[in-house]
Amino acid sequence: GQNIDQPTEMTATEGAIVQINCTYQTSGFNGLFWYQQHAGEAPTFLSYNVLDGLEEKGRFSSFLSRSKGYSYLLLKELQMKDSASYLCAVRDQDYKLSFGAGTTVTVRA
Amino acid sequence: IAGITQAPTSQILAAGRRMTLRCTQDMRHNAMYWYRQDLGLGLRLIHYSNTAGTTGKGEVPDGYSVSRANTDDFPLTLASAVPSQTSVYFCASSALAGGPETQYFGPGTRLLVL
Numbered sequence: 001g002q003n004i005d006q007p008t009e010m011t012a013t014e015g016a017i018v019q020i021n022c023t024y025q026t027s028g029f030n031g032l033f034w035y036q037q038h039a040g041e042a043p044t045f046l047s048y049n050v051l052d053g054l055e056e057k058g059r060f061s062s063f064l065s066r067s068k069g070y071s072y073l074l075l076k077e078l079q080m081k082d083s084a085s086y087l088c089a090v091r092d093q094d095y096k097l098s099f100g101a102g103t104t105v106t107v108r109a
Numbered sequence: 110i111a112g113i114t115q116a117p118t119s120q121i122l123a124a125g126r127r128m129t130l131r132c133t134q135d136m137r138h139n140a141m142y143w144y145r146q147d148l149g150l151g152l153r154l155i156h157y158s159n160t161a162g163t164t165g166k167g168e169v170p171d172g173y174s175v176s177r178a179n180t181d182d183f184p185l186t187l188a189s190a191v192p193s194q195t196s197v198y199f200c201a202s203s204a205l206a207g208g209p210e211t212q213y214f215g216p217g218t219r220l221l222v223l
Contacts, residue, residue: 043199099152
């Protein structure tokens, strides 16, 4: 099974940078995903890492270290619309996703 | 518009009643999934199907059943609803079970069991 930990809440100022950490313990690893979920809506895909290193996609970047069971999502140049919950999910050897409880990010003006 | 649809959007159900949540995708995705999302617990996998005709149990399958008669549809049935099944239910699909393809989520069904 999977054990996935991420902070419950984070607050940051518009224009700033926020880093959301995710640690996991897994019996098999087949990729790590980050999703964004606005209140009352469905999760939407942000990023995918399967090899160690940094994946950059516009204002969002995601990093993975498989040996440390660690990932982070970096949100740069924060905007008010980035206020949402961010979900870390690990895919196992059977291709099933296990999700962390999510990190609620609040962006203040 | 391609995507995943779920029905109903929301439902209030008496305990003990049978209920089927519907999920349909038109992206010809092979794999489909059902999750429930509860405050503080995140998304938890109920059942999944890697391809039409096959299904598997996820983390929290008890009290739920699924079928996958064709590629597009993946209904979730609560045989006899209990209050602990009050939750938001999301259906998702992906092109393949593995690979870099992400899962795409439907809009969710909000279920209240009284």
